[in-house]
Amino acid sequence: MSQGSGDSGSLVFLAALLAALGLSPVLAIHVYTQREVYGTVGSHVTLSCSFWSSEWISEDISITWHFQAEGSRDSISIFHYAKGQPYIDDVGTFKERMEWVGNPHRKDGSIVIHNLDYTDNGTFTCDVKNPPDIVGKSSQVTLYVLEKVPTRYGVVLGSIIGGALLLVIVVVALVYLIRYCWLRRQAALQRRLSAMEKGKLQRSAKDASKRGRQAPVLYAMLDHSRSTKAASEKKAKGVLGDSRKEKK
Structure with a gap:
């Protein structure tokens, strides 16, 4: 068996071992954007792009933005960051209305679009590469420009x-x-x-008190009246008796 065959067999064995362990020789980079962003004519909007990489941020990191207009099948490059410098492409209408606000060391690749117009309606794609972490999927955000x-x-x-x-x-x-x-x-x-x-x-109490005071007086008057009546009756009986004696 030749040496080349032995080397290729070793590589196949190593790849099979990594696959069996659930590992990958290159970890994927993850890119995140908002799904939708809204703005009004004449205003500005920030297109946020963040990423995660298993590797240290290297000097070879690159960030690219693409734009596909609404109703179009073609996508154009409008921004590129490489070797520590931002580059705004001269193609399209964004060259004088775009601002770089990202910071790769903070895992931020955001841009700002100024003076929005209806022609800015479409899909923006953010793609990040951080060698050797270069395998990954880009992320898209759709911009809707509304009437001011x-x-x-x-x-x-x-x-x-x-x-x-x-x-x-x-x-x-x-x-x-x-x-x-x-x-x-x-x-x-x-x-x-x-x-x-x-x-x-209070009136009930006063009436009760008044009746309480008047009761002895009434009783006294009744007793006096009864005594007077009895005396009168007794006197009348005496007179009647005397008159009868005189007749006899």
């Missing part, structure tokens, strides 16, 4: 919202005021009823 709300409409909308909030505040204040007046009236009525009940009790 005119200032006068914004003012009108703000006025409507402010008026609605003011109306809600007035209604709530009226509800609390009505409830306060009702509770105050109920409290006054309760105090009045309590005073009336108290007055009735």
Whole structure:
């Protein structure tokens, strides 16, 4: 057997051993972006891109952004970072509206698009390579550029919202005021009823006391009346007896 055959057999055996252990000779790099980003015409938007690599960030790291316009099948390169320097491609309309805000040592490959327009609608792809960690899948984010709300409409909308909030505040204040007046009236009525009940009790007590004082007087008058009546009857009987004696 030749030496070349022995070397190839060793490589096959090593690959089989790594596969059996669940290991890979090259670990994949992972790239992350948002799925969707929204902006308005004339504003700016940040396209965030972060990544994870099992290797130290080397000087050979590269970050590339591609753009595929909405409804188009072609993708163009709009940004490239390599050898520690950012490069904005001259192709397309982003060359004077793009800003590099990433930091590879912080595992950040973000860019900013200024002065957005409807032609910016589409899909942006971020791809990162960190040799020897070069195997991985890029990540995509879709940008939606919406119509900018005119200032006068914004003012009108703000006025409507402010008026609605003011109306809600007035209604709530009226509800609390009505409830306060009702509770105050109920409290006054309760105090009045309590005073009336108290007055009735006092008058009842006075009447009972008065009747208690008048009872002995009435009893005395009744006794006197009975005594006087008895004396009169006795006197009348005496007179009648005398008259009968005279007749005899």
